[in-house]
Amino acid sequence: MPTAPAEARDDAAPTAKRIPGGTLYRGREGMWSWVAHRITGVLIFFFLLVHVLDTSLVRVSPEAYNAVIGTYKNPIMGLGEAGLVAAIVFHAFNGVRIMLVDFWSKGAKYQRVMLWVVLGLFVVTMAGFLPRHLMHVFGGE
Numbered sequence: 001m002p003t004a005p006a007e008a009r010d011d012a013a014p015t016a017k018r019i020p021g022g023t024l025y026r027g028r029e030g031m032w033s034w035v036a037h038r039i040t041g042v043l044i045f046f047f048l049l050v051h052v053l054d055t056s057l058v059r060v061s062p063e064a065y066n067a068v069i070g071t072y073k074n075p076i077m078g079l080g081e082a083g084l085v086a087a088i089v090f091h092a093f094n095g096v097r098i099m100l101v102d103f104w105s106k107g108a109k110y111q112r113v114m115l116w117v118v119l120g121l122f123v124v125t126m127a128g129f130l131p132r133h134l135m136h137v138f139g140g141e
Contacts, residue, residue, distance in 0.1 A: 028112075029111075029112050030111055030112070033097070033115050033118070036094070037090075037095070037098070040088075041091060043084070043087045047084055078137030082133055082134070085126075086126055089122055089129075090122050093122055094115075097114045097118050
């Protein structure tokens with residue numbers, strides 16, 4: 001016997017939660033900060049891997065090292081540096097928030113407020129960094 005769709009059946013749970021459109025996740029601020037923390041951690045890891053590899057060229061050939069470093073001096077890499085700083089700043093501030101949530105007895109109660117503090121500190125820090133950095137990258141200082 002075929003069954004009717006859930007909307008037409010009387011036994012459909014009226015309190016069933018619906019997944020928000022456009023996302024697979026149902027979480028709120030805490031879940032999104034968790035995702036952002038993992039993404040920034042992976043980005044920082046890959047930067048460190050490339051950094052160790054290109055710095056190790058100094059021992060092999062200083063000329064090769066200088067050539068590689070010379071390729072980094074362009075506006076695209078300057079924007080990449082800004083993204084790296086943003087990832088490090090968010091990861092650091094959010095890491096402190098995570099430690100407070102884990103080890104402070106009232107951390108779970110204030111985790112949402114602390115996330116907004118992290119985002120505020122992130123915006124203030126990046127607002128202080130970005131103008132100088134972008135002037136250096138695009139202004140040729």
